Amino acid sequence: MKVSVIIPVYNVDQYLRHCLESVVFQSYSNKEIILINDGSTDCSQEICEEYVRRYPFIRLINKENGGLSEARNVGILHATGDYVMFLDSDDYWQTDFLSDLVEIIHQNNKVEYIFFPYQYYYQQRKIYVKAPLSIERSELIGKNGVECLNYILKHNGDFKWFAWSGIVKKSFLLKHELFFMKGRKYEDALWTPYLFLKATCIDYYDNPIYVYRNERIGQITLNHSYSTLEDSMFVATYWHKVLTTLSIEESLVEKLMNNFVERYYYSMKFACFLKRDERKKIISLLKKNRALLQYKFTLFHSFAAMCSKTFGFHRTIQMIHIILTLKGKSKYGFWGKDNGDAEGGQSKETNGAKSISKHHA
Missing domain, CATH: 3.90.550.10 (Spore Coat Polysaccharide Biosynthesis Protein SpsA; Chain A)
Incomplete structure (x- = not known):
């Protein structure tokens, strides 16, 4: 073989x-x-x-x-x-x-x-x-x-x-x-x-x-460009659409979407780093795909979903910005580890929240 x-x-x-x-x-x-x-x-x-x-x-x-x-x-x-x-x-x-x-x-x-x-x-x-x-x-x-x-x-x-x-x-x-x-x-x-x-x-x-x-030299990190956040959200919206066409149990669909939805919340989490016009575009996409708010895996997901439903996406993103600032000043972070930040191995690759890729796009 x-x-x-x-x-x-x-x-x-x-x-x-x-x-x-x-x-x-x-x-x-x-x-x-x-x-x-x-x-x-x-x-x-x-x-x-x-x-x-x-x-x-x-x-x-x-x-x-x-x-x-x-x-x-x-x-x-x-x-x-x-x-x-x-x-x-x-x-x-x-x-x-x-x-x-x-x-x-x-x-x-x-x-x-x-x-x-x-x-x-x-x-x-x-x-x-x-x-x-x-x-x-x-x-x-x-x-x-x-x-x-x-x-x-x-x-x-x-x-x-x-x-x-x-x-x-x-x-x-x-x-x-x-x-x-x-x-x-x-x-x-x-x-x-x-x-x-x-x-x-x-x-x-x-x-x-x-x-x-x-932590390699030349590694792309903390890239919060519009295209990065849009591509991240695309993962969740793509699978949300595809899974409705497959003959699999609803319980598995929910498990999968609870996993994929990290990419949606990642876009919400770092939209505050975008320029005003680009942030508006991301907010528009978040609203368009608000059905994804029903899925959540981490404490942050639950918090972001609740705030988005209560205060709207714009104010939620502002609150997240404040929290990220506090988290950056805290030794242990605001919530500690969550799926998007600190599971360790996602600082280079496709599922990660710290960066987009180590390969030239």
């Missing part, structure tokens, strides 16, 4: 070798690495070419910059493996685990998707933190994706939809035309849920082999 590892690359020359070595290190031999150089302007392309010369199982595709989604889609279409994995070029794998995943698939060749936990590396503080996931493999093994979602969201309401936290059958992706949505941030939250909703057989590998790098 051949495994294709797709690695989009954009201006990560400081971290790229570490990333590539973690894949080369894997003892499982029937693998390929597909590097998608998405218009890098640093030394990333030279490093990619160096590894292509050194290892025959590494291929390089150079393209004009088009963003993370487009790069991953190119990788899927060029992959020759039976199964596909994604790895961000400033992250890395920590252990020799690929042969374990292949063995799981050999034991049950009906498996379409295997996902696994991960850990965060805060490089400035040099600490590792395992993502808080409450999952027992015995509760999931061999079940379909909808059954798995019911279990996962029951015990992990703020489950993160990282595209790189699993291995997926390529024929399954092509059959269901599961490609990443271009032109949108938070692309993982628009893609990964479909793996569960479409899969007939899923498994779980309980080993946090993926290391998700935080």
